[in-house]
Amino acid sequence: MNRQAQAVILLLLGGAVIRASVTDLYLRYVKEGLRPFLIAAGLLLVAAAIMTLWYELRPAAPRALAPAGGAPAGGSGSGHDDHDGHGHAHHEPRVGWLLILPVLGLLLVAPPALGSYAAGQAGTALSSQQQSDYPPLPEGDPVQVSVLDYASRALFDRGTSIGDRRVQLTGFIATGGDGEPILARMVLSCCAADGRPVKLGLTGDVPAGLPDDTWVEVTGRYSDRLGRDPVNDAEIPYLEVESWRQVPAPKRPYD
Amino acid sequence: MEVLAALLIVLIIFREPIAAALDDPRIQTWTTVFVSIMVQAVPFLVFGVLLSAVIAVFVPRSFWARALPRHPALAVPAASAAGVVLPGCECGAVPIAGSLIRRGVTPAAALAFLLAAPAVNPIVLTATAVAFPNNPEMVLARGVASLIVAMIMGWLWLRLGRTEWIRMPRRPELDDASRGRAFWAAVRHDVTHAGGFLVLGAMAAASINVLVPERWLQTLADNAWLSILALALLAVLLSLCSEADAFVAASLSQFSLTSRLVFLVVGPMVDLKLISMQAGVFGRRFAFRFAPTTFVVALLVAVGAGAVLL
Numbered sequence: 001m002n003r004q005a006q007a008v009i010l011l012l013l014g015g016a017v018i019r020a021s022v023t024d025l026y027l028r029y030v031k032e033g034l035r036p037f038l039i040a041a042g043l044l045l046v047a048a049a050i051m052t053l054w055y056e057l058r059p060a061a062p063r064a065l066a067p068a069g070g071a072p073a074g075g076s077g078s079g080h081d082d083h084d085g086h087g088h089a090h091h092e093p094r095v096g097w098l099l100i101l102p103v104l105g106l107l108l109v110a111p112p113a114l115g116s117y118a119a120g121q122a123g124t125a126l127s128s129q130q131q132s133d134y135p136p137l138p139e140g141d142p143v144q145v146s147v148l149d150y151a152s153r154a155l156f157d158r159g160t161s162i163g164d165r166r167v168q169l170t171g172f173i174a175t176g177g178d179g180e181p182i183l184a185r186m187v188l189s190c191c192a193a194d195g196r197p198v199k200l201g202l203t204g205d206v207p208a209g210l211p212d213d214t215w216v217e218v219t220g221r222y223s224d225r226l227g228r229d230p231v232n233d234a235e236i237p238y239l240e241v242e243s244w245r246q247v248p249a250p251k252r253p254y255d
Numbered sequence: 256m257e258v259l260a261a262l263l264i265v266l267i268i269f270r271e272p273i274a275a276a277l278d279d280p281r282i283q284t285w286t287t288v289f290v291s292i293m294v295q296a297v298p299f300l301v302f303g304v305l306l307s308a309v310i311a312v313f314v315p316r317s318f319w320a321r322a323l324p325r326h327p328a329l330a331v332p333a334a335s336a337a338g339v340v341l342p343g344c345e346c347g348a349v350p351i352a353g354s355l356i357r358r359g360v361t362p363a364a365a366l367a368f369l370l371a372a373p374a375v376n377p378i379v380l381t382a383t384a385v386a387f388p389n390n391p392e393m394v395l396a397r398g399v400a401s402l403i404v405a406m407i408m409g410w411l412w413l414r415l416g417r418t419e420w421i422r423m424p425r426r427p428e429l430d431d432a433s434r435g436r437a438f439w440a441a442v443r444h445d446v447t448h449a450g451g452f453l454v455l456g457a458m459a460a461a462s463i464n465v466l467v468p469e470r471w472l473q474t475l476a477d478n479a480w481l482s483i484l485a486l487a488l489l490a491v492l493l494s495l496c497s498e499a500d501a502f503v504a505a506s507l508s509q510f511s512l513t514s515r516l517v518f519l520v521v522g523p524m525v526d527l528k529l530i531s532m533q534a535g536v537f538g539r540r541f542a543f544r545f546a547p548t549t550f551v552v553a554l555l556v557a558v559g560a561g562a563v564l565l
Contacts, residue, residue, distance in 0.1 A: 006447045008259065009502055013450075017297055028536035029428030048446065050440040054391050095535060096447030097258060098454035102293035108266070111287040117280035118287075122469050125506045133460050133473060174458035189382070190499025231469050233508055 001094050007052040009099050013247070014045025016106040024251050025106070028113040030191045113253035114195045115175035116212035119184040123232025125196035126151050134161040142166035142219045147185035148198045148255040154237035159222040166242070168219045170250060171200070173210045177230035181207060183218060183239065188254045198255065201227045201238040210246070218244040280456020281465055289461035289540040292528075295496055296346045296453055301446065311354040311429055319360045327361045329411030330478030334364035335402055336408045337349035338371030339390065345373040345497060345529050346453055350445045353423065353536040362421060373497040374401035374523040383519065386501035390512065392564055393519075397501075400560035402424035404553045411548065422538030451498035452535035456528025460494035463527075467492070483514040487554050495525035513561030525550045 009086055020026045021038040030038075082231050105111065126148075134157050137143050145153075145167050169183070176182035176199070183200040186192075207216050218241050225238040266273070276282055323330040338348075352369035356362050373379070377399045387393040426444070431437035469490075475485040486507070495503060500522045504515040525546050534542035 001447070003443070005259070006443055010443060010446060013297070013446075017294070020294065026294060030292045033262040034295070037302075038294070041301040042304065043521075044442075045297075048439055048442045051435075052443045055439065057435050087460065093444070093448040093535070095451030095455070098451045099261065099447060100259070101454055101458075102290060102297075104266075105286060105290040105293070109286055109290075111277070111283055111290055114284065115280075115286050123282075123506070162529055168441055189386075189502035190496050191295035193288050193295070193460065193493070194495055194499040194503045196503070224399065232473060234508070244390070 001096050003052055003056050006096055009055070009103075010045050010052070011049035012103045012107075014042045014049060015100055016042075016103045017045065018042035020106050020251045025110060027254075028111070028192070029254040031188055031254075035155075044230055055238045076091060082219050112193050113249075114186045115172060116184065118195060119172075119174045119186065119199065121195035121231070124145065124151075124199040124232060124234050124236055125187055126155055126198055126237075131156070134196050135140060136161060137165055137167075142168040144168050146255045147171045147183065147200060148187055149199050150239065151200055151237050154222060154239075155226075155235055159224060162222040165223060166219060166221060168217060169200075169239075170217045170247060172212075172249075173207060173214045174199070176201065177228070181210065182236070183216070185255050186253070195254065199236050201225065201231060201236050202241050203238050204241040205243060206241060207244045216244050216245050217247045232235075259544050267426055269428060273459060278491060285461050285465045288464045289457055291496070292460060293454065294455040296457070296528075299347045299496075300450055300453060302401040303317060304350050304442055304445040304449065306347070307350040307354040308438050310351065311357060312434055312438045314358065316359045317395070319355070319358055321353070323360065323364060326361050327413055328410065329407055330364035331367045331413070334360075334368040335371040335405040335409070338368045338373075339375050339402075341372050341376060345523055345526070346449070346532065349529065349532045349536050350449050353445075354441075356421065356425060356537075357426070360447065362416065362418070363409040363412040366412055366545070367405045370408055370512070370524050371402060371405035372472050374405070374520070379497050379523070382498050383501040386505040390565075393516065396516050396560045396564040397519050399564070400516065400553075401523070402559045403560070404520060404549070404556045405546055405554065407552050408545075408549055420538070420541045421538070422540065448535055451531050452531040455496055455529040456526070459527040459531070460492070463492040463494075472507070473509060479511060479514075483517050483554070483558060486510055486514045486518040487521045487550070489503065490518045490551065491526050493522070494526035494528040495522055512565045513558060516561045516565060517557040520560075521550060521553045524553050 017038055021035050021042065026035065026038060027041050134153050137145065141167055147169050148236040150167055150169055153159065171183040171185040173181050174184040181202060184197045184201055186195040186197055188195050203225060204220060207218070210216065218239065220239045220241040223238040227236040227238065228234070277286065323333055348369050352365045354369065355365040379395050380398055383397055384391060384394045428440035428444070429437055431440065472485060472489070476482050490500070500519055503520050507515060507518070530542055530546045533545065
């Protein structure tokens, strides 16, 4: 892998990272707070590429320390590696070509955010310890809450702080352990590799006949029914659905 | 260049089958996890590389001789402590440790830094405190155990390590008369080099993430010793960022606190992407000795710390 090829790879990687972070694409993979760092890192990669090309393509300036002709056995590499007199063609990392994969992943494939498949693989994240006193719900009828917030209140506070308020939450449809549709939302702490699902069982006017990964906005009330996640044997709270409607996938797919 | 052109042609020809394959939920999840590990790691990698290029080009050798205690055995705890104040994740620590060794820092101290920096820094400890609100002793146990492991590994290297195991590639461009040229050459080289190995590690970690369903773990959680071993191996295989692993550990609630502490101590020190990057930066002979030893030491120290503190 010669230096110009490395420069092109760095340019592509930097460009792909910048593009992902100025659009909302990066929100599918990492937390929102990483954005400034992504942009800075992308700019630095582009700068490294430009500086490499600049030093490579500039009319060769005399090099004080170049051991001209003293190249090791690998010196008969390609012309680009030779002309600077170092001739260490075999030491240029070929493994760098692999960096083309994340570039293709970001520019061509742009895989979707984690969905029902990942949710089915992992146990509901609420088995972790939570506080036990919750502040009252904000104003509004129905009041907008996140799946995570509803599930923690329903589970650890047995719905006391929800009372008989109407709540509205958004998540995607996945298939629960008993084949019934459940409402799920992934939570991230760093990147999608540590994404864990929060799962809610549905009773009442259950959205039926929707394929997995369909995003819905459901309105309903607290239900004291509890289920179990077959994956990690943790409790899954339920929601008594009064109405629901299909919605497009939100810009921030994770809670 | 030719490789790039060929790749583009192949992509255009096989567009349809590739698109069909990407619709499979497993492959889709794999791609999502792979891309997100890379996106998450890129800033840490770039800033780590930048710092390592500064060390390699601008910080004179004499600085390290003055900054670290003369005796290597004392340099080890000093370097571990230096790791504590530098918030970073493991992807950035590898190139930094590499250029420390290149600049004449004793490998024992550089390795202690390599292990301590991602495991015990303010961000990671805060994340641990947030993830375990009811067990603040977890933060203490994690910090203490990780520091002890870093220092033991440094001292072990002084006793048993051989310099010839570390085979760092020759880097003539670092001695370039022009500082600017040397700096950018170091950045270019380290990003493509360490980054390439990071891709390998991320692919392995994404495969594990998709192929090993969590329900397999359920059966292991009931046996105290088996669960410790299982979570230690899981930490190696999942290759989570050290800033995130506490939240995953918190969600593995069917496991004992001690086994989850093992997960948190082993993960930032030995995992697939680290082994891959260490093999690239320090050479394979080094990585294949260093990683298993670190694994065993981290496992034992974490179990000990769990017995005393949790």
